[in-house]
Amino acid sequence: xxxxxxxxxxxxxxxxxxxxxxxxxxxxxxxxxxxxxxxxxxxxxxxxxxxxxxxxxxxxxxxxxxxxxxxxxxxxxxxxxxxxxxxxxxxxxxxxxxxxxxxxxxxxxxxxxxxxxxxxxxxxxxxxxxxxxxxxxxxxxxxxxxxxxxxxxxxxxxxxxxxxxxxxxxxxxxxxxxxxxxxxxxxxxxxxxxxxxxxxxxxxxxxxxxxxxxxxxxxxxxxxxxxxxxxxxxxxxxxxxxxxxxxxxxxxxxxxxxxxxxxxxxxxxxxxxxxxxxxxxxxxxxxx
Amino acid sequence: xxxxxxxxxxxxxxxxxxxxxxxxxxxxxxxxxxxxxxxxxxxxxxxxxxxxxxxxxxxxxxxxxxxxxxxxxxxxxxxxxxxxxxxxxxxxxxxxxxxxxxxxxxxxxxxxxxxxxxxxxxxxxxxxxxxxxxxxxxxxxxxxxxxxxxxxxxxxxxxxxxxxxxxxxxxxxxxxxxxxxxxxxxxxxxxxxxxxxxxxxxxxxxxxxxxxxxxxxxxxxxxxxxxxxxxxxxxxxxxxxxxxxxxxxxxxxxxxxxxxxxxxxxxxxxxxxxx
Numbered sequence: 377x378x379x380x381x382x383x384x385x386x387x388x389x390x391x392x393x394x395x396x397x398x399x400x401x402x403x404x405x406x407x408x409x410x411x412x413x414x415x416x417x418x419x420x421x422x423x424x425x426x427x428x429x430x431x432x433x434x435x436x437x438x439x440x441x442x443x444x445x446x447x448x449x450x451x452x453x454x455x456x457x458x459x460x461x462x463x464x465x466x467x468x469x470x471x472x473x474x475x476x477x478x479x480x481x482x483x484x485x486x487x488x489x490x491x492x493x494x495x496x497x498x499x500x501x502x503x504x505x506x507x508x509x510x511x512x513x514x515x516x517x518x519x520x521x522x523x524x525x526x527x528x529x530x531x532x533x534x535x536x537x538x539x540x541x542x543x544x545x546x547x548x549x550x551x552x553x554x555x556x557x558x559x560x561x562x563x564x565x566x567x568x569x570x571x572x573x574x575x576x577x578x579x580x581x582x583x584x585x586x587x588x589x590x591x592x593x594x595x596x597x598x599x600x601x602x603x604x605x606x607x608x609x610x611x612x613x614x615x616x617x618x619x620x621x622x623x624x625x626x627x628x629x630x631x632x633x634x635x636x637x638x639x640x641x642x643x644x645x646x647x648x649x650x651x652x653x654x655x656x657x658x659x660x661x662x663x664x
Numbered sequence: 665x666x667x668x669x670x671x672x673x674x675x676x677x678x679x680x681x682x683x684x685x686x687x688x689x690x691x692x693x694x695x696x697x698x699x700x701x702x703x704x705x706x707x708x709x710x711x712x713x714x715x716x717x718x719x720x721x722x723x724x725x726x727x728x729x730x731x732x733x734x735x736x737x738x739x740x741x742x743x744x745x746x747x748x749x750x751x752x753x754x755x756x757x758x759x760x761x762x763x764x765x766x767x768x769x770x771x772x773x774x775x776x777x778x779x780x781x782x783x784x785x786x787x788x789x790x791x792x793x794x795x796x797x798x799x800x801x802x803x804x805x806x807x808x809x810x811x812x813x814x815x816x817x818x819x820x821x822x823x824x825x826x827x828x829x830x831x832x833x834x835x836x837x838x839x840x841x842x843x844x845x846x847x848x849x850x851x852x853x854x855x856x857x858x859x860x861x862x863x864x865x866x867x868x869x870x871x872x873x874x875x876x877x878x879x880x881x882x883x884x885x886x887x888x889x890x891x892x893x894x895x896x897x898x899x900x901x902x903x904x905x906x907x908x909x910x911x912x913x914x915x916x917x918x919x920x921x922x923x924x925x926x927x928x929x930x931x932x933x934x935x936x937x938x939x
Contacts, residue, residue, distance in 0.1 A: 389759045399786075403789035407789045488914050495906060638788050
């Protein structure tokens with residue numbers, strides 16, 4: 377009986393498990409091995425070089441810049457979209473019909489193919505005909521050449537990142553807010569607590585699990601960003617938007633330095649691992 | 665005085681919301697109006713509402729690139745990935761919830777942990793595997809590796825857990841096989857979770873760019889994102905043409921998603937909260 381149970385269970389898991397092993401587990405482990413070689417993907421011989429790729433990586437100026445750019449991108453996009461998403465969800469509370477329209481608007485970038493959206497943003501950022509610079513010129517502010525200026529290219533791709541991510545934060549926060557117990561708020565109303573104090577001492581603490589979720593999924597999403605930056609700047613100018621995924625792509629599929637590219641990928645993985653463990657730790661401490 | 669303050673607050677909320685949603689919607693508005701302008705007037709005001717309806721842009725865009733082909737490819741890929749993920753996840757989730765078997769905990773933990781693996785890391789060895797299988801430049805490479813989902817298994821398991829075992833037992837008493845139970849009892853009951861997973865899978869496959877960029881070479885296999893990227897590389901600043909192409913690539917999908925938005929948003933929210 378027990379054996380039969382186990383057999384049925386394994387048969388049911390088999391389709392997912394085979395795909396998992398073939399296209400996730402095996403390539404994952406293999407990539408660790410590739411990262412210790414100087415393989416170009418064509419040569420049958422994979423020369424073992426130990427941790428040389430990693431040593432080179434951390435001495436590589438391009439990689440240091442890439443790490444910094446990725447960190448700035450990830451932190452600003454996640455922080456701003458989370459804060460704005462929370463504020464918008466708060467404002468949408470108890471707003472009936474119109475909140476559906478707003479939610480639809482904020483959510484539409486999420487369902488738009490990133491690549492197509494990036495092409496549109498390319499037009500918006502254009503220094504001659506783009507809406508952004510037309511607007512800035514109209515109010516006599518300096519209008520930068522966004523995508524080809526080393527100081528403005530990163531803010532530009534960050535703006536697109538926030539635009540794309542915001543809707544997700546709004547929707548998740550809106551759902552979280554609607555499931556909050558009304559009794560606490562009624563008690564607070566009786567005590568004459570002001571609106572801002574209710575947000576500060578009730579809503580924010582009660583929403584902490586939702587905030588953790590929005591932050592951690594946001595971080596993991598943003599740290600791997602590729603699509604819109606590839607279209608808008610391809611990492612330039614002067615590497616000012618060269619996030620890690622782009623550097624990995626260029627090293628692996630343009631220069632065919634598979635070992636080096638895999639070492640970048642593993643650094644990325646370790647960063648995600650640390651972030652996730654940090655979240656677990658925080659969650660456990662709170663539960664104690 | 666107090667009511668006055670309240671009204672002022674509500675008003676400022678409204679103004680803030682209108683301002684922010686206008687910014688969010690601006691790219692769409694700009695895209696649509698530009699796509700309808702004659703090329704000579706591409707940069708002339710008004711920008712926010714169309715005064716011309718130069719449909720020729722769309723005719724030209726569709727002449728220059730086979731968008732119907734891109735659509736067909738994208739739909740085939742997204743539909744098959746969605747079906748694959750729902751089926752494999754349902755089977756695995758059912759086994760994980762209803763059965764005891766050796767290495768269950770280890771397997772479960774491994775599957776969950778795999779969600780941390782970044783896709784850019786996997787593309788390098790995966791491309792080698794795809795070449796060995798002779799799937800390079802073939803839609804199979806976009807479909808088969810994506811037909812499973814750790815998130816899907818997690819989501820469906822949570823939901824299946826809340827379905828009483830009595831339902832399975834009753835069906836089994838009537839002589840139904842395990843597959844029959846999953847297909848006609850569990851899946852219908854787990855509809856909200858299945859809908860969430862289906863939408864996530866579809867969105868993911870529909871938006872996917874890095875992997876198709878690496879795997880596909882021939883334009884006849886391009887998906888919509890790849891087609892658009894290619895188009896924009898070719899017609900860089902012919903904005904009216906380019907916007908006609910992006911309208912073609914985005915609007916039908918956005919409309920389809922907005923039509924389903926109720927279930928999508930509800931599902932998204934519940935998926936997020938249950939985590």
